[in-house]
Amino acid sequence: MKPADKSPVATPPNEPRASQARGEKPQRILDAAIAVIAETGYFQARVSDIADRAGVADGTIYLYFKNKEQMLMAAIHSAFATFLANARAALEGVTDPRERLRTLAFLHLEGMGRNRSLAVVFQTELRQSAKFLRQFSQEQLIEYFDLIRETVRAGQRSGVFRADVSDKIVANCFFGALDEMVTSWILSERDYSLKGAAAPIVDLVLHGLNTPEAKP
């Protein structure tokens, strides 16, 4: 599921500083976990399947993670943290609120579209139970929402967005639209381009956010 899978041939025997294996296993396990969850579902995911796919023994997983649940959680957190870091990096230097929303929408759809396994996990497995989702949502999802809400507020302050709607409502609509788009996509058999939907969605939302006078 990642470069260098697990074949014995992969490790060059005489590598000088080598140890590309150091600390590589936990990540291999997390990657395998995402893949297996995407395929079989969170609760159907068997530890032995994840171990197989990571190319380690079952017991090895317990050297790095306390139990199954903690490992699955770590996999999801790790994947989302990467996603969030990418988003932050891409927004660096983009100041126009409209442009920021465009960038976020594009990143969201492009990021999910690139890694279908990840998308499956986020759209479906993440929402297995209120309890589960709540835990995730209170930590990382909030950060993402805040990114959107701040952008909306900035636009409202600067007058490019109408100020008579709550930033929370707007963020919900924006995120909800993107989210639903991804859900439709993973459920669809056809393999259309997800990121192509970014422009019309943003267009619709920005249109809805226009200040009455500001005809774009």
Place this chain on the structure above:
Amino acid sequence: MKPADKSPVATPPNEPRASQARGEKPQRILDAAIAVIAETGYFQARVSDIADRAGVADGTIYLYFKNKEQMLMAAIHSAFATFLANARAALEGVTDPRERLRTLAFLHLEGMGRNRSLAVVFQTELRQSAKFLRQFSQEQLIEYFDLIRETVRAGQRSGVFRADVSDKIVANCFFGALDEMVTSWILSERDYSLKGAAAPIVDLVLHGLNTPEAKP
């Protein structure tokens, strides 16, 4: 997959009053299933818990349903069918596309807000696995989306909505915004009124759908 597809001995059509007990059990089981799923999650829901709550023996469930999965599916289908029937009834006679969207948004949020168990199931449990969600989505969710898309297309044809966006995109945004609102709500500890959010959401979407000239 609908009522009465299982028992060879159908409900006697004309039974006067004792019929309360006749055929009442399957529905008690379905209601119990929704409640238990909402509390513990789809995959955590135990057959014996559902039987307990329905006031029947474990084995009784297998008189009406082939297995656990079929029973849970039936529970969700039944709940959603009720929801959809309500929506259709409420739209009866409403012709203005903007008014129809307002009605749908209100019904969606009000319906979910009234039955938190049901909302929990739809927002989280329903999306446990791509496979699961796909099955549901291809049957019933499509009907709901079609209701929205038809309304949007009607508005576009009559000129009250701008026609330069795909009705699918609009439906996604509309449904996504409502959906996300409900998710936020069930995750929130506070017990605010969900249906109060209907107006601003519809306002935002309608604003985004305005034809350039049509200042509402």
Place this chain on the structure above:
Amino acid sequence: MKPADKSPVATPPNEPRASQARGEKPQRILDAAIAVIAETGYFQARVSDIADRAGVADGTIYLYFKNKEQMLMAAIHSAFATFLANARAALEGVTDPRERLRTLAFLHLEGMGRNRSLAVVFQTELRQSAKFLRQFSQEQLIEYFDLIRETVRAGQRSGVFRADVSDKIVANCFFGALDEMVTSWILSERDYSLKGAAAPIVDLVLHGLNTPEAKP
């Protein structure tokens, strides 16, 4: 391991009030547990072995006991409770302290000698760990010791036993001697009669307990 083992033929099909099976299973499990512990040791005893021997499925054990440990504990408690009840019944009406000690010694050795499995469990498995033994000792063993100590004190009060030794020390010696005898016996390959040792042990202890003047 007990009458009527588990064969399907055992239950007469037309037994009138029948239900000799009612509540029979837990006891079959407890008996099987004692036997398996005696054979393989407490910590080596596998739940599946006990289930096999009791003629039930593995899962059945968990209908009656919370987990393996609780079941093993219950088996030991139950066996000892029976033993204690027998001792009490046999002492009924015996008032002479010397006779009471003789009866106890005989019962102890005879009871253990009759059920080698039980003896093995008490002499070895029961003492697996200080923590384990402490729990048992504080509940049931104390009762047994008290039976001995009361008899000793009665003999001291009535003047048939010398009063210059603590009843606790005497009980320790008495019980210790019996206990060690049983241990030797279960460890011995030869199959000598255990209860034959009762007389000389009691003789020795009574001789040690004689008041100086009382030459028997």
Place this chain on the structure above:
Amino acid sequence: MKPADKSPVATPPNEPRASQARGEKPQRILDAAIAVIAETGYFQARVSDIADRAGVADGTIYLYFKNKEQMLMAAIHSAFATFLANARAALEGVTDPRERLRTLAFLHLEGMGRNRSLAVVFQTELRQSAKFLRQFSQEQLIEYFDLIRETVRAGQRSGVFRADVSDKIVANCFFGALDEMVTSWILSERDYSLKGAAAPIVDLVLHGLNTPEAKP
């Protein structure tokens, strides 16, 4: 099964001082094993715990011992061998049978009282299974019993002990009384002096052993 039966590279005989480290590890492991067994029980003792306490790596244990069981056995044998050697040394030069029994009783209780871990192991862990105890008993315990029995026979030959009881019964009573005393002690929360019990026990046994005419 005795020291130095395992390493092909024996301890260099004349190494001046660095020898502290040489061959010191096996003993550290044995000591750690006794301590860990005393704390957690024989079957609960984990190899990694013992390695930790001995300050070596898990794998190191397998340089000196074939497997876990052999190591635990070696630990117990080693501890008991020390105990037995002490007893033999202390009996050196004591010829009076009564005095020899007094010495043995004192050594037994004092030795156990000094090292609670050791006492815990002997009183409880040693008796985990008939198979286990039998192996130990046939090697070392017999030696200890023989020490007692020879003393008893000597007393009987010289006429200070009555001759109408088997030396085996007497040894059982004597050892059983001491043994039970130690068991009571390790189970007791209070920290009373164990060796204080030596005198009354010996007194009781000697009293029981008195020849009719010999009033001590």
Place this chain on the structure above:
DNA sequence: AATGAATGAGTCTTCATTCAT
């Protein structure tokens, strides 16, 4: 000699499903 990361066999426990009553 020493390490400790990795292994994987072994077991308890859960729970959907059956079926005799």
Place this chain on the structure above:
DNA sequence: GATGAATGAAGACTCATTCAT
């Protein structure tokens, strides 16, 4: 139809042991 005791397959987790370094 209804029951619920019994079943047994399935899977998470532990830990003694190995072996490359």
